[in-house]
Amino acid sequence: MKLQTATRIAIHAVLELAADPGSQISAAQIAERYDISVNHLAKVLRTLGRAGLVEALRGVRGGYRFRGNARRVTLLDIVQLFEEVDSVKGASREPGAHTAEGRALHAVLAEIDDTARATLSSITIATMLMLVARQPPTSPARGRSAAGASPRR
Template sequence: MRMAKGVEWALHTLLNLDMIGGGPVGSGQLAEAHGLSASYLNKQLQLLARAQLVVSVPGPRGGFRLARPLEAITLLDVVEAIEGGTQLFQCTEIRCCGKIGELSPPPTGVCAVNAAMRRAEQAWRQALADQSLADIRVELDGTPMVRQIVRSALT
C-alpha cells in the first residue's frame, strides 16, 4: 500500500504556484522546476482543477494558477483530489460469505472490523484536514531565499 506519487508532485507544485503568485504557469515550467514529467504532472493538475484547487487557463500564456489561498487548501483536499475519495480499508463483507455467512442471520449493523478500521482512518483524515498548505509554507520560509529561487526557476 503506497500513496500515489502524484500527491507529492501536487503538493510541491501548489507551493510553487503560491511562491510565484499572480499569473498562470504552464505545466511544462512547473515540471522543469522539479525535473518531473510534464505530461504526467499535467494529468495531476487536471485532477486538482476538477477539485477546484487550481484554475486552468487555456491558450498561449495560459497554465494553472491557485484557485484559493494556501490557507484554504488542506492536505486532505490534495490527497482526495489526486487519490479520489475512496477509503483505504474497503470492507468486502466476507462475514456474510462462506459457512459462517450461511449459518449467521443477516447482519444488521456495520461490520465491527470495518468500523474499527474506519475509526483509525478518520484520525488520519482529521490530521490531514488540520494541516493547511500555509502551515507547510511557514516551515519552508525558514530556509533562506526560497522565494527568489522558485521565482528565478519558474521564469
C-alpha cells in the first residue's frame, strides 16, 4: 500500500506534534526534519486543524500543537482526511466491472481493502509513537536518526 504524499506528511506532522503534546512546533521545524515543502505542509496542517487534530498558535513563540487524544486517534482517521482507503468503492463504474471476471477481481481487491482498513483503524497515534521509539537508529551516513534527530524522544 502506498500513501499519497499529503497523507504521509500529515502522519509525520501528527507524530511529531503528538510526541510532545505540551510543546509548540513551527511548520518550518517539521518541514526541515522530514525534508518536505513548507507550503505543502502548511496546507496539510490546515486540513488537520479543520479536523481538530492540531491547533495553530499565534505569537512570537507560535507554532502548532497536537490537540487530539493520542490513544484514540488512529492512522485511519488521518488517512481518510486525504485519500480514499476503499479503493474498490467506485470500481463498479470501471470497464469490465459488470463481468464475472470484474466481480471476481472486485472480491479479491475488497479483501485487501478490508485488511488495510482494519490495520489502519487499529493503530493509534500512541501505538505509532511506541513503534517509532522501538526503531533502531539509522546510520548517520544515511541521514538523521529516527530516535536521535529529535531530542524529545
